[in-house]
Structures are given as C-alpha cells and as structure tokens.
Amino acid sequence: MSAFAIAHLRPTSPHPDTAAYLDRIQPTLDPFGGRFRVHDAQVEVREGEWPGFVVVIEFPGIDEARAWYDSPAYQEILPLRTRHIDGDCVLVPGVAADYDVSATATTRRAAA
Template sequence: MSAFALAHLRPGRPHADIARYLDRIQATMDPFGGRFRVHNAQVEVREGNWPGFVVVIEFPDLDRARAWYDSPAYQDILPLRTRRLDGDVILVPGVPADYDASATAATRRAAAGA
C-alpha cells in the first residue's frame, strides 16, 4: 500500500541552499521508489489558514518512506532546507485501492453505540 511524505512549507527568502537541496533530493528518493506527486504547489485554501505551499512524495509503502527520510543521503541534504524554510513534514500510509469510507463510518457508528 502506498505511503506519502507530506510537507507544508512556509514562504521563505530565496537562497542558494534551496537550489542545492532541490538538485539533490531526487537521487535520495530513487533508491526507495519515491516520486513527487505534488511539488511546490500553491494551495487553494477552502477552510482555515495555510500559508506557504505543499509537497507530496509517494512511496511504495511506509517502510520505504521511513527508510528514505532516515537515510544518510537525505539526512545529509535536509539542513539545506531546514535552515532556510520553516515547515511541517509527516509520513502517512495511504488507503487500499478498494477503500470505502462507508465501511469506516459503520465501524465508527458501532463504536459510538457501544
């Protein structure tokens, strides 16, 4: 089941470190099957407040997403971004292709009635 690395990055000042980070990130993702699904996208806010932009990277599974983030190659370039851009990063598992939210609703209803 796919997993995703999601980043909500706040606006920052342009800096050469960010370009260096971008030059090198794909090579850190390749051994783990990582692919950008959303990159540097401005969001259309419908609820709440979301300053900045979003990045979504898909991995074949959560173990490979974790292995990428913890890899020496990624940890080596991570300070290039974190010194220049504030943000939040999470790893999250996806849902199966046949996921049906109504099954989750039924489980929640049953738990609420118990």
C-alpha cells in the same frame, strides 16, 4: 499500498541552500521508489488557513518512505532546507484500492 511524505512549507526568502537541496533530493528518493506527486504548488484554500505550499512524494509503501527519510543521503541534505524553510513533514500510509469509507463510518458510529 502506497505511502506519502507530505510537507507543508511556509513562505521564505530564496536561499542558495534551498536550491542545492532541490538539486540533490531526487537521487535520495530514487533508491526507495520516491516520486514527486505535488511540488511547490499554489494551494487553493477552502477551509481554514494554509500559509505556504505543499509537497507530496509517493513511495511504494510506508517502509520505503521511512527508509528514505532516515537514509544517510537524505539526512545529509535535510539541513539545507530546514535551516531556511519552516514547515511540517509527515509520513502517511495510503489506503488500499478497495478502501470503503462507509466501513470507517460504521466503525466510528459504533464507537460513538
């Protein structure tokens, strides 16, 4: 089951370190099967506020996503971004291909 690294990054001024981060990130993803699914995309806000942009990286599973984030290679380049771009990053498992949202509704209804 796929998992995702999702980042909500706030607007910032360009900095050479962030370009270096972008140059170096793909080799940190490759050993863990990470692939960009959304990058630097302009969001269309439908509810609330969303200053900035979103990044979504897909992994084969949550173990690979965790291993990538914690890897020495990624931890080495991470400050190139975090020193210059404020944001939030989460790792989240996806749902199975046969996921049925109505089963979740039934569980929530029973708990209410």
